[in-house]
Amino acid sequence: LNVDWKVIKGDSDFFNVTKSFHNALQNGVGNITEDYFKIYDKWQEANLSEVPMDYDIMFIHDPQPAGLVRFKKGNSKWIWRCHIDISNPYQPVWNFLKKYISQYDSAIISVPSFGRDDLEIPQFIIPPSIDPLSIKNRPIPDTTILRILHKFDLSEEKPLVTQVSRFDYAKDPLGVIQAYKMAKRHVDIQLLYVGSPATDDPEGEKVYNEVVKASQGDKDIHLLLLPPYSDLEINAFQRASTVVMQKSIKEGFGLTVSEAMWKKKPVIGGNTGGIPLQVINGITGFLVNSPQGASHYIIYLIRNKKVREEIGRRAKEHVRRNFLITRELRDYLMTISYVANKFSE
Numbered sequence: 355l356n357v358d359w360k361v362i363k364g365d366s367d368f369f370n371v372t373k374s375f376h377n378a379l380q381n382g383v384g385n386i387t388e389d390y391f392k393i394y395d396k397w398q399e400a401n402l403s404e405v406p407m408d409y410d411i412m413f414i415h416d417p418q419p420a421g422l423v424r425f426k427k428g429n430s431k432w433i434w435r436c437h438i439d440i441s442n443p444y445q446p447v448w449n450f451l452k453k454y455i456s457q458y459d460s461a462i463i464s465v466p467s468f469g470r471d472d473l474e475i476p477q478f479i480i481p482p483s484i485d486p487l488s489i490k491n492r493p494i495p496d497t498t499i500l501r502i503l504h505k506f507d508l509s510e511e512k513p514l515v516t517q518v519s520r521f522d523y524a525k526d527p528l529g530v531i532q533a534y535k536m537a538k539r540h541v542d543i544q545l546l547y548v549g550s551p552a553t554d555d556p557e558g559e560k561v562y563n564e565v566v567k568a569s570q571g572d573k574d575i576h577l578l579l580l581p582p583y584s585d586l587e588i589n590a591f592q593r594a595s596t597v598v599m600q601k602s603i604k605e606g607f608g609l610t611v612s613e614a615m616w617k618k619k620p621v622i623g624g625n626t627g628g629i630p631l632q633v634i635n636g637i638t639g640f641l642v643n644s645p646q647g648a649s650h651y652i653i654y655l656i657r658n659k660k661v662r663e664e665i666g667r668r669a670k671e672h673v674r675r676n677f678l679i680t681r682e683l684r685d686y687l688m689t690i691s692y693v694a695n696k697f698s699e
Contacts, residue, residue: 373556416436
């Protein structure tokens with residue numbers, strides 16, 4: 355297989371539109387005008403020079419470039435890979451995108467509940483996966499972990515609760531801080547929230563500023579904005595953590611959950627999207643619906659080392675069986691085979 359990865363381009367108007375589409379699809383509400391659809395279509399055409407159309411198989415990821423399918427050429431097969439929750443979308447946005455998605459040969463979703471009855475194309479359920487040999491997930495020496503903790507002024511003695519996420523309302527960073535503050539009344543802990551600036555997310559700076567304001571006055575809250583692909587640092591933070599959180603209120607899948615579980619860490623996750631596929635409540639972690647619930651399990655896990663270790667052991671085995679890249683590769687090859695054979699009959 356000769357495989358390439360292409361990235362589309364856009365300006366601030368396009369990023370505002372696609373972020374609005376993203377929120378509207380996941381949250382079921384929106385404030386979208388006709389101009390948004392015109393801007394979206396304009397940038398699909400503008401990206402023709404960025405994305406060659408002469409591949410045998412095209413995987414198009416998420417809504418942002420979904421409209422490229424209208425420029426499909428020849429006998430190539432197009433597969434739309436959707437990473438977000440489209441189970442209850444804002445209907446005007448979904449209706450607009452559906453006219454493009456319906457032109458694909460098949461679609462891939464991460465969780466059964468994301469499936470759409472109003473799409474006539476085949477839909478495959480393929481959860482994402484992690485690469486256990488990548489810099490983010492491979493074992494690293496304790497000296498490397500300590501060096502990175504010291505670099506960012508984190509204590510190696512005090513239990514560390516970590517969430518790795520964008521500064522996005524869907525990841526509920528304010529709820530994470532609230533849960534930490536409630537738990538802090540009972541256990542002496544430190545909180546690390548690690549994000550990365552995203553040029554295509556105009557809300558990110560606003561959310562970050564709100565989180566900074568909510569954190570003021572607490573020296574044990576550490577907010578980090580790291581450059582993209584700070585994989586060694588993320589690896590070290592997850593391995594140093596006592597508890598890892600992914601307290602999303604909306605989530606496509608949440609691979610940071612599998613990353614932490616692979617490192618034998620107990621994860622407290624929001625009961626949404628693909629997180630329940632990874633976190634089996636009480637077995638490989640805990641699912642929560644509120645900051646109060648998250649706080650309860652933080653305290654419980656900090657105080658019970660044997661429980662942490664047993665959950666961590668089961669968590670890693672669950673990832674090994676279900677969420678490694680070898681399984682996803684097999685699923686992708688089966689999808690390619692199906693699409694290619696179906697349309698060559």
